[in-house]
Amino acid sequence: MGAGExxxxxxxQSSQATGGLSSIPxxxxxxxxQFADKTAYREKEFGIWQTWTWAEAEKEIEALALGLINLGxxxxxxxxxxxxxxxxxxxxxxxxxxxxxxxxxxxxDSAAEEMGYVLGHCGARFVIAEDQEQVDKVIDIQDQLHQxxxxxxxxxxxxxxxxxxxxxxxxxxxxxGRAAYYEWIEDxxxxxxxxxxxxxxxxxxxxxxxxxxxxxxxxxxxIIESAKNSCEFDNLTQKEEILAYLPMxxxxxxxxxxGQAMWAGFCVNCPESPDTMMTDLREIGPTxxxxxxxxxxxxxxxxxxxxxxxxxxxxRMFHYFMxxxxxxGGKILDGKPVGFGDRLKYRLGDLMCYGPLKDTLGFGRVRVxxxxxxxxxxxxxxxxxxxxxxxxxxxxxxEASVFITVQPDGEVRADTVGVPAPDVExxxxxxxxxxxxSPGVFVEYxxxxxxxxxxxxxxxxxxxxxxxxxxxxTGHLRIIDRAKDVGKMxxxxxxxxxxxxxxxxxxxxxxxxxxxxxGKDRCVAFINxxxxxxxNWAERNNIAYASYQxxxxxxxxxxxxxxxxxxxxxxxxxxxxxxGCQIHRFLVxxxxxxxxxxxMTRTRKVRRVVVADKFNDLVEALYDGSETVSxxxxxxxxxxRKGAIKATLxxxxxxxxxxxxxxxxxx
Amino acid sequence: xxTQESYVTADGRTxxxxxxEMKNITLRFGGVKAITDISFDIREGEIRxxxxxxxxxxxxxxxxxxxxxxxxxxEVWYKGHKRPPMKPYEVAQQGIARTFQNIALFEGMTxxxxxxxxxLNHMKTGMLAQAIWKGKAEAEExxxxxxxxxxxxxxxxxxxxKTPVARLPYGLKKRVELARALAAEPSILLLDEPMAGMNVExxxxxxxxxxxxxxxxxxxxxxxxxxxxxxxxxxxxxxxxDYGKKIGDGTPDEVRNxxxxxxxxxxxxxx
Numbered sequence: 001m002g003a004g005e006x007x008x009x010x011x012x013q014s015s016q017a018t019g020g021l022s023s024i025p026x027x028x029x030x031x032x033x034q035f036a037d038k039t040a041y042r043e044k045e046f047g048i049w050q051t052w053t054w055a056e057a058e059k060e061i062e063a064l065a066l067g068l069i070n071l072g073x074x075x076x077x078x079x080x081x082x083x084x085x086x087x088x089x090x091x092x093x094x095x096x097x098x099x100x101x102x103x104x105x106x107x108x109d110s111a112a113e114e115m116g117y118v119l120g121h122c123g124a125r126f127v128i129a130e131d132q133e134q135v136d137k138v139i140d141i142q143d144q145l146h147q148x149x150x151x152x153x154x155x156x157x158x159x160x161x162x163x164x165x166x167x168x169x170x171x172x173x174x175x176x177g178r179a180a181y182y183e184w185i186e187d188x189x190x191x192x193x194x195x196x197x198x199x200x201x202x203x204x205x206x207x208x209x210x211x212x213x214x215x216x217x218x219x220x221x222x223i224i225e226s227a228k229n230s231c232e233f234d235n236l237t238q239k240e241e242i243l244a245y246l247p248m249x250x251x252x253x254x255x256x257x258x259g260q261a262m263w264a265g266f267c268v269n270c271p272e273s274p275d276t277m278m279t280d281l282r283e284i285g286p287t288x289x290x291x292x293x294x295x296x297x298x299x300x301x302x303x304x305x306x307x308x309x310x311x312x313x314x315x316r317m318f319h320y321f322m323x324x325x326x327x328x329g330g331k332i333l334d335g336k337p338v339g340f341g342d343r344l345k346y347r348l349g350d351l352m353c354y355g356p357l358k359d360t361l362g363f364g365r366v367r368v369x370x371x372x373x374x375x376x377x378x379x380x381x382x383x384x385x386x387x388x389x390x391x392x393x394x395x396x397x398x399e400a401s402v403f404i405t406v407q408p409d410g411e412v413r414a415d416t417v418g419v420p421a422p423d424v425e426x427x428x429x430x431x432x433x434x435x436x437x438s439p440g441v442f443v444e445y446x447x448x449x450x451x452x453x454x455x456x457x458x459x460x461x462x463x464x465x466x467x468x469x470x471x472x473x474t475g476h477l478r479i480i481d482r483a484k485d486v487g488k489m490x491x492x493x494x495x496x497x498x499x500x501x502x503x504x505x506x507x508x509x510x511x512x513x514x515x516x517x518x519g520k521d522r523c524v525a526f527i528n529x530x531x532x533x534x535x536n537w538a539e540r541n542n543i544a545y546a547s548y549q550x551x552x553x554x555x556x557x558x559x560x561x562x563x564x565x566x567x568x569x570x571x572x573x574x575x576x577x578x579x580g581c582q583i584h585r586f587l588v589x590x591x592x593x594x595x596x597x598x599x600m601t602r603t604r605k606v607r608r609v610v611v612a613d614k615f616n617d618l619v620e621a622l623y624d625g626s627e628t629v630s631x632x633x634x635x636x637x638x639x640x641r642k643g644a645i646k647a648t649l650x651x652x653x654x655x656x657x658x659x660x661x662x663x664x665x666x667x
Numbered sequence: 668x669x670t671q672e673s674y675v676t677a678d679g680r681t682x683x684x685x686x687x688e689m690k691n692i693t694l695r696f697g698g699v700k701a702i703t704d705i706s707f708d709i710r711e712g713e714i715r716x717x718x719x720x721x722x723x724x725x726x727x728x729x730x731x732x733x734x735x736x737x738x739x740x741x742e743v744w745y746k747g748h749k750r751p752p753m754k755p756y757e758v759a760q761q762g763i764a765r766t767f768q769n770i771a772l773f774e775g776m777t778x779x780x781x782x783x784x785x786x787l788n789h790m791k792t793g794m795l796a797q798a799i800w801k802g803k804a805e806a807e808e809x810x811x812x813x814x815x816x817x818x819x820x821x822x823x824x825x826x827x828x829k830t831p832v833a834r835l836p837y838g839l840k841k842r843v844e845l846a847r848a849l850a851a852e853p854s855i856l857l858l859d860e861p862m863a864g865m866n867v868e869x870x871x872x873x874x875x876x877x878x879x880x881x882x883x884x885x886x887x888x889x890x891x892x893x894x895x896x897x898x899x900x901x902x903x904x905x906x907x908x909d910y911g912k913k914i915g916d917g918t919p920d921e922v923r924n925x926x927x928x929x930x931x932x933x934x935x936x937x938x
Contacts (some may be wrong), residue, residue, distance in 0.1 A: 048816075160679065161678050275826030
């Protein structure tokens, strides 16, 4: 499709498909009329679910927008939004859009320094922050920010003593907005009328596993088209309930809690605090749910731990019915033929076990559930599906406004990421890298034409940086690894670290794993244990420990991990293409990899290069054959202070297996 | 007294006139003198610390303030009146709430129920009405629950609202105890070693909560602590006790430079 043709196509899209609803504020107006009395937002506060209807939300947003104009917000300004999921921040984003400004949600757990980079890069004039903690961080860095002028905060606590020249309370800004209604309403209406499909909807910083974060500019077209297509794909209507608990700076939350919620008009529920998420999930019982694999893993781990502690009768019943669910649950969900007896037994199991369990987990009403971001362990995935939860996988990126591929109902498998999402074209180049083109493709990286040009070509194709292939017969996409991470061993065989790491991470005991071996003759690995799972095991086995470090160095823990590593080696050996990736030696790290130390992104993806560099001495020790290694590591605390931890680590050899001959594999 | 005028601290809090005054308190247990002739005052809105080495008589002093011990000599003046000897619950009714060094919560009850007990002095309906839970009693419970929920929110313990206290770790129990004391909406809050047995992070959290309580509700706080660092950062004025006697009284800086205090903490030979 040529450029001119494409333009026409887009214009057609904007006028027909979305019926003139070409911005989020326009969608809000529609919802406020069409679904006026329907609940739009809920937040649990003071132990009670506080609710706002669409009409009320629209009033709140308008008051805030007027207040922002009153404060001096101009069209094109950037407004940073720092806080956890609360209705006020979703309103802030829409209010910012209404006045022609660009909302920039920022990860609320970033250290001041990281925040400084983002605020400086976009030149935010205004910041809307949640509480004293966030305000303090911005004050810490405000000397480096040349354009920063005003900060608005939500939570009053501890704020009394601050200099209020440039600090404002959220409710005060709204109050000022209401008071100046007649002064600014025309201006606001004019600004809203100017918004179209090409206006910027939001700017999201991608954490990036390498280099500095980049500001991804997404237009109204990107967001609204993606929301519309995905809502139609899964039949999402205004009747859905979702729980908004994933970071607001992440594209997924923006699409689900703002894009789709606005398009379909469904209700966004915000938890009381991050710690109450599980209780709130159960109280709300969402019908549409999204979580990265880690959340499902954690929930499964906690179910298993609690079953271990349950009485014998309950435990036996659980295992009996779960065995049956594993056999037929997935098939029933996919609508495949299952015998009458098995169906009856599954019904009974649902009554006795699956139903109550789903209810406890908060999944009793889930109609559509998604997981993405990382590969999910097949056992974990199958566990939830066998319970009758329609959990599916999707593959996406910030640059695509999330959706690249999705799994349609009834075609769900653990090892693929599905078929191209509606309106998405995909091609795979000779090196195996995946490219896509869609209405969701981002506009540009803010102030970074070089990166934009190297990611998106003139025809709109975007490089994902992931390697994969389409499975013959089904047309489903399978992801192998990050294209950048795939390398060659010294003998020329393929090195695909993620493939092996994922196998390791599927064990509940293992939280993270990092494989090394590019250009070497054999592979070695770092491992992080899961403190919850291993801690519980330690408790039941009367092993005393005072810290992560102590538990991680315990010989019996190392024995268990060694077993896992060897089992993984055996399964890797079965694949002749990848058998070179077996782990010869490993160690259990003395600290958890952490975003505060730069070892992970804020979305918890390992920064391979940083880890390799920082723990260079450990990697060398793994290769030179030493038995133990002593090391000192710098750590950063949440408040930005630094400290050091010292440790002596045991290095272990793991058994490797001969490659199974191709003949055996072929049979 | 010259200290009667209100003033504003460097960080913008208003310190009012004296709200409580201890005059020449002496407390004896049989032949043992726990407190000897101690006088000091607590001003409205301030954070007043009582420090001293082990066995200095700090907890005894707090128990005198809370009415648990009746001193043999001396007077307690509260809000301009001399306080007659009274029972601890009468002291509580006058608006003095406390926490305990060894946590005294109802272990089998949930956090919410524990904090609700702090509202006892604000409930007017009788036991029977509360049991039937109709009309006034219901309205009263709703109103009190609202106050309690604000405190739960303030101290960030929403996630354990329905958890029985026995299942909580130590640091959180301390916070629940603080919540219960706060629920009474006291005019003076007595904290007995609020940071004892906590790790650095928990201490920092607790310090922040204490400062926030003082700042947000304007509550006058008297606390006992032996972690000098914490005390010096938190309090407006400090009383230093040693062997039942007052050896220093003043701002943290004054106290820090007081030779008697240094001796008491570093230890010198007593003759």
